[in-house]
Amino acid sequence: MKILFARGFERKFGEQVQYLNQTILTNKAHMSWVTKTLNSTLGRKLLMALTGLFLILFLVVHLAGNLQLLLPDGGEAFNKYAATMASNPFIKVVSIGNFAFILIHVIYSIILSRHNKKSRPVEYAVSKASTNSVWASRNMGILGTVILIFLLVHLKGFYYEVKFGSTPMVSYEGVEFKDVYAIVATAYSNILYVAFYVICMGFLSFHLSHGFASAFQTLGLNHKKYTPAIQFVGRLFSIVVPALFALIPVYMYFTIQS
Amino acid sequence: MKLTLKVWRQKNNKDKGGFKTYPLDGISADMSFLEMLDVLNEDLNEKGEDPVHFDHDCREGICGMCSLYINGKPHGPKQTTTCQLHMRSFSDGDTITIEPWRATAFPVQKDLVVDRSAFDRIIQSGGYVSVNTGGVPDANEIPIPKTIADEAFDAATCIGCGACVAACKNASAMLFVSAKVSQLAMLPQGQVERKERVEKMVAQMDAEGFGACTNTGACAAECPKGISLTNIARLNREYFSAIVSSENV
Ligand code: HEM
Numbered sequence A: 001m002k003i004l005f006a007r008g009f010e011r012k013f014g015e016q017v018q019y020l021n022q023t024i025l026t027n028k029a030h031m032s033w034v035t036k037t038l039n040s041t042l043g044r045k046l047l048m049a050l051t052g053l054f055l056i057l058f059l060v061v062h063l064a065g066n067l068q069l070l071l072p073d074g075g076e077a078f079n080k081y082a083a084t085m086a087s088n089p090f091i092k093v094v095s096i097g098n099f100a101f102i103l104i105h106v107i108y109s110i111i112l113s114r115h116n117k118k119s120r121p122v123e124y125a126v127s128k129a130s131t132n133s134v135w136a137s138r139n140m141g142i143l144g145t146v147i148l149i150f151l152l153v154h155l156k157g158f159y160y161e162v163k164f165g166s167t168p169m170v171s172y173e174g175v176e177f178k179d180v181y182a183i184v185a186t187a188y189s190n191i192l193y194v195a196f197y198v199i200c201m202g203f204l205s206f207h208l209s210h211g212f213a214s215a216f217q218t219l220g221l222n223h224k225k226y227t228p229a230i231q232f233v234g235r236l237f238s239i240v241v242p243a244l245f246a247l248i249p250v251y252m253y254f255t256i257q258s
Numbered sequence B: 001m002k003l004t005l006k007v008w009r010q011k012n013n014k015d016k017g018g019f020k021t022y023p024l025d026g027i028s029a030d031m032s033f034l035e036m037l038d039v040l041n042e043d044l045n046e047k048g049e050d051p052v053h054f055d056h057d058c059r060e061g062i063c064g065m066c067s068l069y070i071n072g073k074p075h076g077p078k079q080t081t082t083c084q085l086h087m088r089s090f091s092d093g094d095t096i097t098i099e100p101w102r103a104t105a106f107p108v109q110k111d112l113v114v115d116r117s118a119f120d121r122i123i124q125s126g127g128y129v130s131v132n133t134g135g136v137p138d139a140n141e142i143p144i145p146k147t148i149a150d151e152a153f154d155a156a157t158c159i160g161c162g163a164c165v166a167a168c169k170n171a172s173a174m175l176f177v178s179a180k181v182s183q184l185a186m187l188p189q190g191q192v193e194r195k196e197r198v199e200k201m202v203a204q205m206d207a208e209g210f211g212a213c214t215n216t217g218a219c220a221a222e223c224p225k226g227i228s229l230t231n232i233a234r235l236n237r238e239y240f241s242a243i244v245s246s247e248n249v
């Protein structure tokens, strides 16, 4: 008798809970599940991780192109490559996507940083954060801001100049090409620009030293077998890629000078 | 031992609060940190001053009630609970700064006492199993691999102290929530409410005003129970797969 009563009560109670859940969920129904997810802290971090990983991929492609600046051919390979990139419709789509991803990455970095600051408005008088975490991981915002400044200067100097400015022309085998190489070479003959470039690559290196592996953790991709490899590749990537980027202006500065 | 304590004093949750300095003498290296504070409070009582309020209960490292941000680290210099921290971890003549946990979701109530009921509300939102478990089943009736059982058990050792939130620069509760989601997600009994649980607990975590996770790892480095970052990756996985596949639109 007692058991029967309890069962009956439970069934009723269960319905009640079900009903409550339903109303809570439907009351929030004006926001779609997609919007709700993207407004959650985890959803926002998901966007950071996905855009960050795309930007990492972009760095590789960009570096492969830039390394042609080191060829001793007076810029022919690089100029031809630049022309192909500018005319290829697929690259055009990717480059629009790239701008969008940078924008999303930056916007969400601001949203997240502000949210995080609001979650800890009063700082500790004494903090030994360096004993529990690495500096780069605690300063992704500062590192990112320097990268953003670099990107703006970089885009103004090269992208905007080449696309909308007056670029000198060269001809190879009778075909006219924009002499992008000349613009780059002029920029890299300025020691201040070279120094700025190298320093910014240092900041990128630190951003990646935490960001690379962090993105995988955000995506939930953690595994006994693969995580050590991801961390290793991340460390390697964060040193080699910015170093190669920085090598180009330094090399060109010294070779053009002499 | 002779010590100088710099203690955060705050009358109530509206008061601005500030540090007060107390010299302390005759402390034995064998005392626990909380016993040292008991000595201070006896002094203050005798002088007719308001004793320093701090949270504690079991003093055995199992209840999660003690807290305190000691010299820049939650639960002090050792990776243990404040009640299990001993004065031998300090030296004669040290100045020790004691602050409350700092987080919007953990408002200071008085002195070093913070309100951690945000954690309770996260658990209430889904951190349970509501199936009728019935009588005690035969031990081997539900086969669970040892590795999984161990991992679930490790996650279940979280005592809800909030040191992870205190340590995190964003005051994020991801380590706590990930432990509470993991302990049930890995076991058969937790499957029925698996998706709903993670969705609701994450929503509650956000509603309480905890920060987002930057994967700095400070939480796991400071957790007195050694809850690992793999739980946070699992939480991310659980959440994203629940979001795309659950029936809750
Ligand atoms: C080439 C450029 C960039 C690359 C490759 C890159 C890559 C990444 C990656 C992979 C992450 C880790 C995401 C995660 O933890 O899940 C990250 C995080 C972050 N990035 Fe970037 N990023 C770039 C530029 C920027 C810029 C321009 C900013 C901002 C002004 C920025 C701000 C941040 C911040 C604040 C975080 C940490 C977010 C958090 O976890 O709280 N990044 N980035």
Ligand code: SF4
Pocket: B157, B158, B159, B160, B161, B162, B163, B164, B165, B175, B176, B179, B219, B222, B223, B224, B225, B226, B227
């Ligand atoms: S995860 Fe560790 S630090 Fe956080 S509440 Fe649990 S036991 Fe405390």
Ligand code: FES
Pocket: B055, B056, B057, B058, B059, B060, B061, B062, B063, B064, B065, B066, B081, B082, B083, B084
């Ligand atoms: S008082 Fe119970 S864990 Fe410290």
